[in-house]
Amino acid sequence: MKTKSTNIKYVFITLMAGILFFSCNEFLAEHPTGTLTDEAQITSIPGGVALATGAYRALPDWTGGGNVWGSSLPGSLEYPTGKAYAQYMGSDLWKYETDIMDGTHPYFTTIWNNWYRGVRDANLAIKMLPGVTQMPEADRSKYMGEVRTLRAFYYFCLVRLYGDVIANTTVLQNVNDAQQPRTSLVNIYDKIIVPDLEFAVNESNLQDTRSTDGRVTKHVARAILADVYLTMAGYPYQEARTDTTKKWCETGSWAMTEYPVNTPSAKELLQKAKTQLDFLYGKYPIGNFSDLNNPEMDNQGGAIFQIQYASGIRDNGLIVHTLPLSLQISVFDVETGTFIPSTEYLNSYDPADIRMQERVYFYSSDTKAAKYDPNESPAPKFATRYLQKYYDKDAIKRSARSGLNFNLYRYADILLMQTEVNWALSRLGVSIPGNDIIKGINEVRTRAGLPSFSAEGLTLLDIMSERAYELVFENKMLWDQRRTRKALVDGSGQFTSIENFVGHQPVNFNFEFSNKHLLSPVSGTELDNNRKCTQNFEWLPLQKGE
Numbered sequence: 001m002k003t004k005s006t007n008i009k010y011v012f013i014t015l016m017a018g019i020l021f022f023s024c025n026e027f028l029a030e031h032p033t034g035t036l037t038d039e040a041q042i043t044s045i046p047g048g049v050a051l052a053t054g055a056y057r058a059l060p061d062w063t064g065g066g067n068v069w070g071s072s073l074p075g076s077l078e079y080p081t082g083k084a085y086a087q088y089m090g091s092d093l094w095k096y097e098t099d100i101m102d103g104t105h106p107y108f109t110t111i112w113n114n115w116y117r118g119v120r121d122a123n124l125a126i127k128m129l130p131g132v133t134q135m136p137e138a139d140r141s142k143y144m145g146e147v148r149t150l151r152a153f154y155y156f157c158l159v160r161l162y163g164d165v166i167a168n169t170t171v172l173q174n175v176n177d178a179q180q181p182r183t184s185l186v187n188i189y190d191k192i193i194v195p196d197l198e199f200a201v202n203e204s205n206l207q208d209t210r211s212t213d214g215r216v217t218k219h220v221a222r223a224i225l226a227d228v229y230l231t232m233a234g235y236p237y238q239e240a241r242t243d244t245t246k247k248w249c250e251t252g253s254w255a256m257t258e259y260p261v262n263t264p265s266a267k268e269l270l271q272k273a274k275t276q277l278d279f280l281y282g283k284y285p286i287g288n289f290s291d292l293n294n295p296e297m298d299n300q301g302g303a304i305f306q307i308q309y310a311s312g313i314r315d316n317g318l319i320v321h322t323l324p325l326s327l328q329i330s331v332f333d334v335e336t337g338t339f340i341p342s343t344e345y346l347n348s349y350d351p352a353d354i355r356m357q358e359r360v361y362f363y364s365s366d367t368k369a370a371k372y373d374p375n376e377s378p379a380p381k382f383a384t385r386y387l388q389k390y391y392d393k394d395a396i397k398r399s400a401r402s403g404l405n406f407n408l409y410r411y412a413d414i415l416l417m418q419t420e421v422n423w424a425l426s427r428l429g430v431s432i433p434g435n436d437i438i439k440g441i442n443e444v445r446t447r448a449g450l451p452s453f454s455a456e457g458l459t460l461l462d463i464m465s466e467r468a469y470e471l472v473f474e475n476k477m478l479w480d481q482r483r484t485r486k487a488l489v490d491g492s493g494q495f496t497s498i499e500n501f502v503g504h505q506p507v508n509f510n511f512e513f514s515n516k517h518l519l520s521p522v523s524g525t526e527l528d529n530n531r532k533c534t535q536n537f538e539w540l541p542l543q544k545g546e
Contacts, residue, residue, distance in 0.1 A: 041131070045139075048132030051125040052143035055150045056214070058118030059307045063318040063406055067106040068092065070336040072321040073114075074406075076107035077161075077475040080517065082487070082506020083345040083468075085384065087325035087337030099511050102540040103521030111161065112523035115154045116168075122151035123171050138205045145204025146216040152196035153224055153408075156231075159185045159193075160479050163236060163249035163519040163536060166526075167192065181532040182522075184244045189232055197225040201276075210284065212299050214308035214405070219283070222276040223304050223409040229273035230417055233266040233424070234259060234483035236518065241265065252515040252537025257500050259460065259484045260424035270425050277418040280304075281440070284411035286447055289360050292389040295404045302411035311395065311403035319402045322390045327379045328372040330396040339387065341472055344490035344507045346385055349469060351493060354449040361472065363388045369397055387473055412470050415440030420463050426455075444470050461498040464488055468495070482518060514538075 042051060064073050070090040078084040079096045086093040095101040103109070125147040129140055151169075158165045167183035169192060200206055200221035208218040231237065238261040240248050248254065260266060287301030299306060309316040318339065323330055325337030346362070355361040362385040367376040395402035419440040426432040434455030442452040444466060453462055467480055468488055481487055487504040488495040505512040521539035535542050 040128075042128055043131065043133045045132070045135045048129060048135045048140065048143060051128055051132070052146055055118065055122040055125050055147040056308075057121060058114050058154065059150075060309060060314050061110075061114045062307050063309075063316050064110070064114075065317060066092075067110065069334070070321070070338045071107070072318055072336075072339055073107065073111055074318050074473075074475055075321060075339050076111065077478050078339070078473055080520070081477045081481060082504075082509055082513075083342050083477065083490075084473075085340045085342040085508075087340070091321075091336070091338035093338070097506075097509050099509075101521070102524070103527070103535065104524035104541055108521055109523040109525040112158075112526055115158050116166075118154040119151055119158075119168060120171075122147045122154065123169060126151070126169075127171050141203075141205035142207075145200040145206040145218075145221065148196040148204070149200040149206075149216045149221045149224065152193045152200075152228070155188055155193050156224065156228055159188050160231065160482060161520045162522055164188075164247075166530070166533065179530055179532050182249070182534065184240060185249070186237060186241045186244045189228070189237060193228055194225075194232075197221055197228060201225055211303075211305060214299060214306055216305070219280060220305040220409070222280055223414060226273045226276035226280075226414070226417060226421075227409070229269045229276070230421060231479065231483045233269040233273065234261060235485050236482070238263060238266055247534075249519055249536050250534055252518075254502075254515045254518055257485050257502070259486060260427055262428055267425065267428050267430065270421050270428070271430075273417070273421045274425065277414060277421060280411075280414050281418060284414075286411055286415070286443055289355065289389075289447075292407070293391045293393075293404065295392060295394070295402070298403070298405040303405070303407060304409040304411060304414070306405035306407055309403045309405055311399060311401040313403075315395075316392070316402040316404045316406060318406065319390055319392050319395055319404065322387045323396070324366075324379075324382055324386055327366075327382075328368055329366040329379045331369050331371050331398060331400045332396070333400070337386075339390075339473065340384060341387070342490075342508065343384055345468075345472075347492055348465075348488070348490045348495045349493070350450060352449060353469065354447070355469060359388050359391075361389050362386060363391065389473075407474055412444050413474075413476070415443050416463070416467050416470065419458075420467075423458055423460075423463060441466050460484070460486065461488075461495065464498055465495045485518070487513070 062073060065071055066073055066076060068090050070088040071092060075091060079093050084093060129144055132140060164182040164185050165188060166180050167188055172178055201218055206218045210219050211217045239254060239256045284302050291297040291301040320332045320334060321336050321339040323335040323337065326335050349356045358364060364382050364385045366379050368379050370376055392402045392404040419437060422432045422437040426437060437455045438453050438458060445452060464480060465488060468477060481501050485501045486498050487501045489497045489499060490507055501513055502515060503512050516538040519536045522533065522535050524541045526533050527535060527541060527543050533543060534546055
């Protein structure tokens with residue numbers, strides 16, 4: 001028997017798949033011409049809902065594969081941090097470790113295409129929703145808030161990975177419209193991301209409540225907006241805004257390392273982030289650790305915004321990559337062992353941390369799946385620890401189908417952002433009560449069974465370490481490294497220090513990070529198709545003639 005939340009997910013994902021297909025009578029009433037274009041007349045309520053829902057359909061691709069056996073797109077956001085391990089070379093972690101990765105790899109072409117497909121779907125909905133005349137204005141405003149939030153989120157992901165990107169807020173009319181140069185990341189933030197999110201929070205008719213079905217609410221928009229403001233208060237925004245005509249991404253002329261950044265702009269953005277984080281504070285439970293791998297807790301507990309999956313309809317593709325390589329502990333046809341924290345990362349946890357206890361965040365042993373061993377006897381001893389937080393037991397032991405949602409934002413992240421924002425403001429001369437600085441991080445540590453911090457002794461190392469411990473392999477660390485330009489140094493029982501990202505050498509890498517690694521390579525497919533697009537500093541492939 002499906003739970004209420006599961007039923008909601010099935011309905012939601014069915015809608016996502018059906019942007020072009022409304023119910024029979026309603027669909028026919030639209031007098032279709034065979035393809036949906038921005039010139040179509042969509043006036044019915046179901047048509048408007050489908051338009052808005054279409055903007056979500058790129059999200060489930062987040063956990064997709066990288067077109068190579070053993071590779072996953074979430075892995076591509078962990079490998080460049082230097083804190084990942086893979087048991088199978090086909091995942092291409094070794095290309096990051098030896099600095100021979102380039103923009104022709106599906107890790108960059110697929111993600112670029114996925115996120116721009118989301119932008120395209122959002123642009124179509126934004127253009128057409130005003131014409132859905134049968135829909136009440138309040139509902140049109142709500143759906144406009146949803147799709148503008150989603151467009152902002154897709155662009156937020158794009159600029160964090162690639163820097164300057166193609167700015168497109170309209171529906172392209174012909175192939176020539178796709179020939180566009182990259183736009184300064186400052187303008188992408190200032191003219192697209194922030195206005196979209198501020199509209200959603202301040203003007204739209206979105207409900208100012210939690211999301212119970214994966215659709216955007218004001219709580220979701222507030223969480224993303226807080227993250228955007230915090231990121232803008234750091235890098236590369238603060239450096240790029242000093243000269244928006246300079247081709248920072250192509251020349252790699254990055255030099256700033258101070259964090260928090262001491263500028264009036266950074267201080268103002270931190271204050272804005274604080275407003276959103278303070279609003280969300282206390283409105284969610286921090287939840288149980290077991291909530292993270294329990295599909296029955298999807299969209300509940302500390303979940304704020306999750307990518308929606310439903311077993312057998314749209315499965316979470318990440319699960320198989322978190323399993324030990326070919327140990328037959330699951331009913332999946334393959335077990336790739338390619339989405340694993342490095343041993344050095346794991347060793348940097350405090351042994352007293354509850355998250356390190358067996359089957360909390362990690363596990364080190366398991367039984368054979370019944371399909372290989374009816375007695376389900378113990379599997380061979382693991383060489384390392386694997387991620388329990390993605391251990392969907394029903395999928396692993398019975399169905400090979402996972403409906404486990406993927407967290408984009410959860411309450412623990414809000415608590416840690418709140419601490420960082422308040423700490424940064426205090427460092428910049430703003431008077432912040434001590435309890436406001438430490439309350440978020442201490443709630444996270446209390447759940448983990450660790451001692452509390454004092455406001456006077458709190459450091460950036462403490463804050464970034466706690467983010468690494470709590471949000472391990474939730475695709476957060478890469479963004480943290482880039483916006484702070486700092487990297488954690490692995491140790492025993494703790495991260496030993498935090499140092500400048502440029503010059504940092506991860507344990508298993510054979511080179512030090514340079515200005516090149518502050519961004520990722522632009523998609524080689526985009527360079528082939530768009531002759532006005534150029535490549536980032538020192539990355540390949542180059543645009544022809546570049």
